[in-house]
Amino acid sequence: MAVTTEVNMGAKPVKTDQGAFDAATSAKRKDLFFAAGGLIVMVISMTLLLTLIGDLVIRGIARIDGDFMVSFPSRLPERAGILSAWVGTLLVMLVTALLAVPIGVGAGIYLEEYARKGWLSNLIEINVANLAGVPSIIYGLLALGLFVYGLDLGKTVLVAGMTLALLILPIVIVSTREAVRAIPRVIKEGAYGLGADQWQVMWRYIIPAARPGILTGAIVGLSRAIGETAPIITIGALTFIAFLPPPPISGDFPFISFDWLNAPFTVLPIQMFNWVSRPQADFHTNAAATGVVLMAMTLSLNGVAIWIRYRLRKSYRN
């Protein structure tokens, strides 16, 4: 088809294929329509979410004060606080991080650097991908059957930490593998050339070089774990706790105590769930305030992760 789409302004028109010209303008218009459509959909969904979050913050922020942070839950909404919930969240996260990070990094390094490509590594790979898609409540059922009743560990901080560690393990494994894969071969080969053995190469070169990627994965995983409610409810965490776990440091010998691991507990999302489900509006305000604290924790963790990744990308570019 002879296509001439130029139009000479003012001057006498050259031979113009009007059909092709129309097609081109209509295509342009459709393009604009498409791009605008994408942008509008994006803006609508973002605005909707920001409105919801803004609403939560407006309702909740006024309720957050010193008393709210250091009070136990109560039957009276104006006297209730989230002390046991945020302490519980911190303790559970401590256990989760101490378990999930070493095991996840270990598994990631094994799969990337040690495992021979074969049916076993293939099986583990499919398996990790599949575990990432298992609903979190199923992990709760696993923990209830295996940890709480099978191993008779009870409904404790330790069990909650173990459950969430299993839940975020795939995230840590996948990010470790990606970080390790991105390390240039020359670093490894140089270390081997100097006579380092395999573990020395891992410990001195691979893990330090992969640290930003590993850190990002661990932080994203933990921020996911902070907000997880379903598996913790399933293992039977209590919703009303008016005491703190025993402190980890004591005045008597041997000064360090691990009794808090075996203490009953509650966490922020469960406290929020409990208050949302009550009919009184004052408890809904408490729920909004808890939600603000929870969101502040997860979003700031994610912000840190994104910042680390941004810095990392910059350092590779140079």
Next chain:
Amino acid sequence: MATSSIPTGSELMKNGFVARRRMIGNVMRVFLFLSAALSIFVTTAIVFILVWDSAPFFAQIPIADFLFGTMWTPVFSNPQFGVLPLLAATLQTAALAMIIAVPFGLTMAIYLSEYARPAVRETIKPALEMLEAVPTVVYGYFALLVMTPFFQNFIPGLKGINLLVPGIILGIMILPYVVSVSEDAMRAVPNGLREGGYALGMAKWQVALRVVIPGAFSGITAAFILGMSRAVGETMVLAIAAGQNPNLTLDPREGAATITAYIVQMSLGDVAYGSLAYQTIYAVGLLLFLITLSFNITGFYLRRKFREAY
């Protein structure tokens, strides 16, 4: 000996350096292998526990009664164990979520992969990731206390506890995931195919619809299937805003307990180990696991097939 000069190989052998390094290396190798093998153990344990704890249930109730019964009243004096009400509510909310997530997700993915400039894309993708980090219990709060009262202004007969609003919220929740997986798929379509389209005189939107989407089709389908699997397994939004009352209905304005909401409800009531109530949560849990597993495996193979294609 090693302090005066660089130790020789035989000296290192004699003072145990080599043996020590070898031992550390072996211990670490075992630790790393066990870490990797743990994931296999977890999968096995999930399957084992779900089957083991639900086996006594299926020994008493025929599987056909469980799958096709229309009444779920496990704690009544005359208990009925038909899972259809729970299953119907689960699939209905997941379907509502897909009605939101498919058109929105596809449009956003096309925009991000084909139209957006890199700077825009680099701002929007982290923002979407942040949205993925919003705890589900917070979405539950939105559904029950903000969106439902708002929607009741327009939709007559919308109950305070309903399936419609949690379904919509679920759709928004899985949107970031659906967008990022399908955008990855679209970007993996080789540029050569796009350029071929342009050479034939196609406009950008034609390339997007007739080259990129067909080219990335299995990857996009995988994104939707994996998103669906997430919607089916989602718990807190439904436990909070869709209610805990088993209700076989096709009217999304009514509330109905989903599989996950039922598990939460029973767990809150401190079920006794080994009781029939305890067995029922494992029976429905097994069903939920099988549904999401089939979605996940399909999604996994579609994605892998897609990666092999390019």
